[in-house]
Amino acid sequence: MSSSVMGHSPLPTHTPPTPPEPARGRRGHPWLTLVAVAFGLFMVGLDGSVVSIANPEIGRDLHASTADLQWVTNSYLLALAATLILGGKLGDRFGRRTYYLIGVAGFALASVAIGLAGSIEGVIAFRAVQGFFGALLMPNTLGLLRAAFPPKKFGMAVGIWAMVSSVSTALGPIVGGLLVEHVDWESVFYINAPIGVVALVFSVLVLPQSKSAAGRQRFDIPGVVLLALGLLLVVFGVVKGESWGWGAGSTLGVLAAGVVVLLGFGWYETRLGRPAPAASASPVSPDSRTGASRTGPAEERRGHPILPMRLFRSPALTIGTVISAVNFFVLLGVIFFVMLYLQNVRGFTPVEAGVRTLPLSLASVVASPLGAKLTERFGARLTMPLGMVLQAGASFAILGWGVHSSYAAMWPPFIALGLGVGTVMAASSDAIVGNAPVSDAGVAGGLQATALQVGGALGTSVLMSLISVRVGATLTGELTSAGVPASAAARMHEAKDAVAMGVSPVGDGMPQQLKSAVVEGSGQAFINGVHTAALVTGVLCVIGAVLAAAGVRRDPQVPAGH
Incomplete structure (x- = not known):
């Protein structure tokens, strides 16, 4: 899909021209590229959703505290x-295929190492x-797709990419539950090894190399440090906000420090991305063999921003x-408290809870390519x-x-949530990566993935904090209303x-009538918290x-579907 359909904003005139697209034989077949990156994406998506199922067994086997288990996720x-x-920047600069393969191999090896570690610290x-x-x-994965697919087909490729992500996430609780119940928690990580091997072999055979024509520009080391430090502080503040308290000085201090560092990063990247002065800039000349631009000595001496601020000139x-x-934020936050509700309040096993949330996952699978097609058209x-x-x-x-809600009250919102998530995933992925130049496709993919991770971390932390506050405010009253003596x-x-x-x-020595009242009252207090979060x-x-409807504009010069 053409990026201009998505509210394209022209890039600055000093942007080097994109090299002409190579012939099909050199860039490989786009659909084989999609299959290859799907293996790696499936491995990461599956791992992300099975770890939460394995955490209780990890804690029991390795004698880990609750804080230790939090760090299994937070690290x-x-x-x-x-x-x-x-x-994404490394892939754009030195080769997306190369860094995708390094990522697959390293992820699979690290997964095996987790199973062999033998200690919670490991x-x-x-x-x-x-x-x-x-x-x-x-x-x-997105950078390779952006380079391999022509604009008109990129939207559908993103839809299938989002569908693979949805399928892997959906299978996680079921696969993880079966492995933990019938094998051991280590197998949850070992399963990445065969998937990684298949991904490597297939990718080596079919993936083309693609990278931007960055010349001999210096790598933006200060930008890397500032961005990593800023994101570390923000994400650390978010994941600790629930336990420290959102109004605590430590939480606010860490978050404020992260925001200041990120603002400094934005200022530095903006300065770095400015064109060189006319007096010192060397002309950009085309390469006689490839037609790609060759930067002069002045441009070579300039750093290349890790995250070009000019990308944000596109409203889409x-x-x-x-x-x-x-x-x-919505997806991971809602899934988190829904799983607590199904397992702890309703008493379902992890596998049973995973099966009951399948309508959400299946709806997301259907909505991803459908959302891509609708985005391409409208x-x-x-x-x-x-x-x-x-x-x-x-x-x-x-x-x-x-x-005590029946399942008939659960599956309709599961389907609506899945349809919404799949549609937004396809549309927003195309909006971000499709509106970036091919030379910055990996950076755009990294930007989108960072937004997903930060949003997900905020969702689980903020919504659980809201539930905790609401439970604390209503627990005593709900217990009393259910028949528990006031004292x-x-x-x-x-x-x-x-x-x-x-x-x-509840305790083992409680009378059955009191135990039933405690279960009823505490369950209602939890539901009160769920209602606040929802x-x-x-x-x-x-x-x-409202923001998307008001802020995203179609380029009037480009008809829909082009």
């Missing part, structure tokens, strides 16, 4: 978020290594980045708001859930953190829909 997330844009360390290699892999790219973050100004509205409807429908209900208020996870504070996500989706 991966921090390493991934801090280096995603770097991974698991945490290798999870960080896994996150780093995931950051080399993920953005270059900028808004697509924001909507990507909102999309995963533009993101229709599909991004449409996806946000569907997610808002799903969130507001959750307000009708209770402690006992007051004592049980200390268990509000457990109730916020859907766990009822209301916030619904309002956020409505705001996202």
Whole structure:
């Protein structure tokens, strides 16, 4: 799909011309490229959703504390978020195929190392290594697609890319549950080895090399350091905000420091990306063999920004980045408390809970290519708001859930959420990567992946904090209303953190009548928290829909579908 359909904003005149597209034989077959990157994407997506299933067994086997288990997730997330844009930039500069293959091999080896670690410290360390290699892999999947597919077919390729991501995420709880129940927790990580081998062999055979014509420009080391440090501080503040408290000085200090560093990064990148003065700039001459631009000595001495600020002159790219973050804020946040509800409140096993959320995953699978086709035909100004509205409807429908809701009340919002997520994923991916020059495709892929990770981290942390606050405010009253004596209900208020996870504070020696009352009251307090979180996500989706509808513009010179 042509990027101009997506609200294209012209790039500055000093942008070097993109080299002409090579012949089909040199760049490989686009659809084989899609199949190759799908293997790596499937491996990362599956791993991301099976780890939460394995965490309880990891804790029991390695005698890990709750804080240790949090770091099993957080070390991966921090390493991934801090280096995603770097991974895309390395691919753009030195070869997307090369860094995709390094990412696949490193991710698979780190997964095996996690299973062999034998200690919680080793698991945490290798999870960080896994996150780093995931950051080399993920953005270059989109970068390779952007280079391989012509504009008219890129939107559909992104739709299939999003579908693969949805399928792998959907299978995670089921595959992870089966492996943990019938094999061991290590097998959850070992499964990445055969997938990685298949991905490597197939990719070596079919993937073409692609990279931007960056000449001998210096690599932007200061930009790498500033961006990594800023993202580390922001993501660390987000993941610790729930335990530290969002109003705590430590949380606010870390978040403020991260924002200041990122603002400094933006200022530095803007200066670095300015054209050289006319007096010192050397003319850009075409290469006689390839037609690609050759930079003169003055340009070679200039750094090349790791994240060119000129990309954000495209309204579709900028808004697509924001909507990507909102999309995963809602998706991962809702899935987190839905799994707590199904397993801890309703008593389903992980596999049973995973099966019951299949409508969400299947709807996302259907919506991804459909959303890509609709985006290709009508533009993101229709599909991004449409996806946000569907997610808002799903969130507001959750307000009708209770402690004993039937499955008939669950699957309609699951389907609406899946349709919305798939539609937004396809539209926002095309908006971000499709509106960036091919030379910056890896960076754009890294930008989108970073938005997804930061949005997802915010979703789980912020929504769980909202649930905790609401549970703390209503727990004593709900226990009393359910028949728990006032004195006992007051004592049980200390268990509000457990109730916020859907766990009822019952003991073996409790009389059955009191136990039933505690389960009922604490379950209702948890539902109160879920309703608050669902209301916030619904309002956020409505705001996202309005932003996308008002901010994304179609280029009037380009008809739909071109």
